[in-house]
Structures are given as structure tokens and as C-alpha cells.
Amino acid sequence: MLTDVDVPALLPVYATFPLRAASGHGSWLVDEQGNEWLDAYGGHAVATCGHSHPDVVEAISRQAAKLLFYSTAVPHPAREQLAEELASRAPDPLSRVFFCNSGAEANENLLGLARRRTGRTTIVTxxxxxxxxxxxxxxxxxGARYEAGAQRAGVPLSRRVPFNDVAAMRAAVDETVAAVLLEPVQGFSGARVATREFLEAVRSRCDEVGAVLLYDEVQCGSGRLGTFTAAEMMGVVPDALSMAKGLASGLPIGAVIAAGSLVDDLAIGDLGSTFGGGPVPCAAALANLAVMDRENLLANARTVGEFLTSGATALPAVNRVHGMGCLLGLELDRPAADVQRALWAHRILTGTSTDPRTLRLLPPLSFSIAECELLLAGLGRVLT
Ligand SMILES: Cc1ncc(COP(=O)(O)O)c(C=O)c1O
Known part of the structure; x- marks a missing residue:
């Protein structure tokens, strides 16, 4: 089988699953031989309402046929409606929206807004x-590889503190700090959850020293935890958050959702993006949100999370289950990469994480109980 690394024109920078995708539907990816693979990786936390949901596909085609693209030089109803939807779904006081195209770009804008507001440069992560x-x-x-990249670009590294360590956080966040940037549930780390006590302490420390609190909800937002924002699930609201990945269930989009106090003095030209807020991704995101409502996907994400957590906890090789909803990390008694590979033989896709023993599950929010049972049965077979 040909993979990316065998194609000289492609840079060999991605590890790939052992299939070539032909199509997808719901929680299933279909390979070129017609085999169906259960996707508990959710296209990397993107397929919120499943692969190629007919409503999302139809909204994309309808919008593409009407107007494929015009930049923000022209107002467009899909952009306006989506901004209003996001503002109404985010907790107060998060009510102002800026669109871009990816998670990194949304985070880049979060950092820029915080530095602009405070006139400071230091970021705590x-x-x-x-x-x-x-x-x-x-x-x-x-991570050393990422830090090296930033250093090559001449960008000073953030000040790091251990996750959920209140004392270390309080010592690091002082009057020189522009912002604290954190994932309420750390995705790549293996679905590690911030404690309520920690988030409340970060919130009050930021307020004390005049720093901005930023949530990166690129992976844990867009409903993945079972509430639309992670901020709502955690009960502690930042000054701004980022979303991307699952927001349009498959088209590139990024969003910053901010409190008015952070952005109310922005003027024309202060932020910008050619493709951000384009009609097609906004139409796709609106259709995705409508499916989330109609199919009760937030409640389903919670049900799936509880079902998989109790099923996986009962497996002898699983020491602990981290995370919630459709963002789970199974801490194993063996290397997660071996288990991921063994599951391929059962045509089941899962993710690894930066913790070598944590297997990451990022299924679509539309995952069914029958699909949970298939996944648990596969895990049971390989974790003997
Ligand atoms: C938490 C988090 N933030 C940011 C990003 C970057 O998003 P993108 O790849 O869309 O730039 C990712 C991607 O995996 C992520 O998981």
C-alpha cells in the first residue's frame, strides 16, 4: 500500500494510518478496497457530527453554488449568523467573534489581543x-522540538508551569505577564483535565495582576466535552477562547470568541484574514450547529463519554481513564502505540498522545452506543 512517505512530492512529515481513504459516513471511514474502519479518532477531532453528514454537505454545495467566496470586504449573512450563534452559545461575557482559518491562527490572534491589551509580552502556559x-x-x-522551532524564529518561549499546580502558577503569573494560555482539557497530552480549583485560582490571579486568561478550545471545544464550550463545562470563564477543528465538521475554520473588555477598542485593520469568515466554511459551521441541536449531540457526547469511561475502566489493562465526553485518554499498562497498531487489525482507528501509555479517543459526537460497544470489544480483544 502506498502511504505519504512513498510519495516524493509530499514532505514525509506525517505518520499515517494503514489505509487509503475513499469515503466516509457517520463514524466510519471506507478504504479503497471498500472496507469500513470505525473512526474513534474522528478525523483528528474534526468530524463533530460524523463524516460527510448530508446536511453539512448540502449546506456546503448550496453555498458554493451561490457564492463560493468573497472576502470580508463584503458583508455576508452566513458570517453574521455564525458570529451571532457562537456569541449566543458561549458563556457571558464572551460575545465578540473574529474568524480565521485554523487553530494555530486563532491562538495567534488570542496572544496578539492579550499583548495589545496589556502592553506586556510574557505568556504563561x-x-x-x-x-x-x-x-x-x-x-x-x-516539547523540545516545538521550543527549538520558536527559538529558530527568534520568538521568546512562554513561562511554563506544571498543569494544576496552583502554587507554581501563582509564582509565575506576575505583573509582567500578558496572558495565561491553557487548554481546559489538554488534548495531545492525553485528555488531562484542569481542576476547578486550578482554573478558579488562575482566573483570580489573572485578575489580581491584570493578565488576560485565554482558553485554547481548539480540541476540547465545539461541543466535544458535552457542552458547547469547555469554559461552560469547567464553570470558569476566560477573557477569550479559540475554536477550530470540529467547528465546521470538516472545513477549515478558526474562531476567537472574546469578552467585549478585550476587544471593544479594536478598529478597522487591527485584525484580518483573507479567507477567515468565508461563506462556505461559515455555512458548513451553521449546518453543523443545527445538526448538533437536532440530533442532541451535546447530550450524546456526555453519554458516549460515560459509557466508554465505565467500559474501558473495567478492562484489566486500563489503569485510568482521563477526560470526558468525546475526548478521552486511556492510561494503559503498556505502550499505546502498540495498542493503536493492534486495533488496526480490527479496523479501528484511535489516537496516541504525548504520554506513551495513553491512547486517545476522539470519536464523532454522534458516536452510537453500538459503536462504543464495538470499540470496547476491539479494545478487550487486543488488551489481553
Ligand atoms: C489544543 C490545540 N490547539 C491548537 C491546535 C492547532 O490547530 P491547527 O492544526 O488547526 O492549527 C491543535 C491541533 O491539534 C490543538 O489540538
């Missing part, structure tokens, strides 16, 4: 945090 591959977000991402 968490060990285990992952925020993207632009120069500024690399500087905030934990």
Missing part, C-alpha cells in the same frame, strides 16, 4: 500544553 505550529504558538507549546 502549562507543561503538556499544545497550541500550534506558528512561531508564536510554537513558543507556547511544550
Amino acid at each position: 502549562m507543561l503538556g500544553g499544545w497550541h500550534g505550529r506558528t512561531a508564536a504558538t510554537l513558543a507556547c507549546t511544550d
Whole structure:
């Protein structure tokens, strides 16, 4: 089988699953031989309402036929409606929206807004945090390879603190700090959850020293935890958050959702993006949100999370299950990469994480109980 690394024209930078995708539907990916693979990786946390949901596909085709693209030089109803939807779904006081095209770009804008508001440069981030591959977000991402990338670009690294360590956080966040940037549930780290106590302490420390609190909800937002924002699930609201990945269930989009106090003095030209807020991704996101409502996907994400957590906890090789909803990390008694590979033989796709023993599950929010049972049965077979 041909993979990316066998195609000289492609840079060999991605590890690939052992199939070539032909199509997808719901929680299933179909390979070129017609075999169906159960996708508990959710296209990398993107397929919120499943692969190629007919409503999303129809909204894309309808919008593409009417007007494929015009930049933000022209107002467009899909952009306006989506901004209003996001503002109404985010907790108060998050009510102002800026669109871009990816998670890293949304985070880059979060950092820029915080530095602009405070006139400070230092950012505090968490060990285990992952925020993207632009120069500024690399500087905030934990890991030697990312830090080296930021250093090559001449961007100063963020100040790092251990996740959920209140004392270390309080010591690091002082009057020189522009922002604290964190994932309420760290995705790549293996679905590690921030404690309520920690988030409340970060919130009050930021308020004390005049720093901005930023949530990276690129992976844990867009309903994945079982509430539309992770902020709502955690009960502690930041000054701004980013979303991307699952927001349009398959088209590239990024969004910043901010409190008015952070952005109310922005003027024309302060932020911008040619493709951000384009009619087609906005139409796709609106259709995705409508499907989330109609198919009760937030409630389903919670049900799936509880079902998989209790099923996986009962497996002898699973020491602990981290995360919630459709973002779970199974801490195993063996290397997760071996288990991921063994599941391929059962045509089941899962993710690994930066913790070598944590297997990551990112199924579509529309995953069914029958699909949970198939996944647990596959895990049971390989974890003997
Ligand atoms: C938490 C988090 N932030 C940011 C990003 C970067 O998003 P993108 O790849 O869309 O730039 C990712 C991607 O995996 C992510 O998981």
C-alpha cells in the first residue's frame, strides 16, 4: 500500500494510518478496497457530527453554488449568523467573534489581543500544553522540538508551569505577564483535565495582576466535552477562547470568541484574514450547529463519554481513564502505540498522545452506543 512517505512530492512529515481513504459516513471511514474502519479518532477531532453528514454537505454545495467566496470586504449573512450563534452559545461575557482559518491562527490572534491589551509580552502556559505550529504558538507549546522551532524564529518561549499546580502558577503569573494560555482539557497530552480549583485560582490571579486568561478550545471545544464550550463545562470563564477543528465538521475554520473588555477598542485593520469568515466554511459551521441541536449531540457526547469511561475502566489493562465526553485518554499498562497498531487489525482507528501509555479517543459526537460497544470489544480483544 502506498502511504505519504512513498510519495516524493509530499514532505514525509506525517505518520499515517494503514489505509487509503475513499469515503466516509457517520463514524466510519471506507478504504479503497471498500472496507469500513470505525473512526474513534474522528478525523483528528474534526468530524463533530460524523463524516460527510448530508446536511453539512448540502449546506456546503448550496453555498458554493451561490457564492463560493468573497472576502470580508463584503458583508455576508452566513458570517453574521455564525458570529451571532457562537456569541449566543458561549458563556457571558464572551460575545465578540473574529474568524480565521485554523487553530494555530486563532491562538495567534488570542496572544496578539492579550499583548495589545496589556502592553506586556510574557505568556504563561502549562507543561503538556499544545497550541500550534506558528512561531508564536510554537513558543507556547511544550516539547523540545516545538521550543527549538520558536527559538529558530527568534520568538521568546512562554513561562511554563506544571498543569494544576496552583502554587507554581501563582509564582509565575506576575505583573509582567500578558496572558495565561491553557487548554481546559489538554488534548495531545492525553485528555488531562484542569481542576476547578486550578482554573478558579488562575482566573483570580489573572485578575489580581491584570493578565488576560485565554482558553485554547481548539480540541476540547465545539461541543466535544458535552457542552458547547469547555469554559461552560469547567464553570470558569476566560477573557477569550479559540475554536477550530470540529467547528465546521470538516472545513477549515478558526474562531476567537472574546469578552467585549478585550476587544471593544479594536478598529478597522487591527485584525484580518483573507479567507477567515468565508461563506462556505461559515455555512458548513451553521449546518453543523443545527445538526448538533437536532440530533442532541451535546447530550450524546456526555453519554458516549460515560459509557466508554465505565467500559474501558473495567478492562484489566486500563489503569485510568482521563477526560470526558468525546475526548478521552486511556492510561494503559503498556505502550499505546502498540495498542493503536493492534486495533488496526480490527479496523479501528484511535489516537496516541504525548504520554506513551495513553491512547486517545476522539470519536464523532454522534458516536452510537453500538459503536462504543464495538470499540470496547476491539479494545478487550487486543488488551489481553
Ligand atoms: C489544543 C490545540 N490547539 C491548537 C491546535 C492547532 O490547530 P491547527 O492544526 O488547526 O492549527 C491543535 C491541533 O491539534 C490543538 O489540538
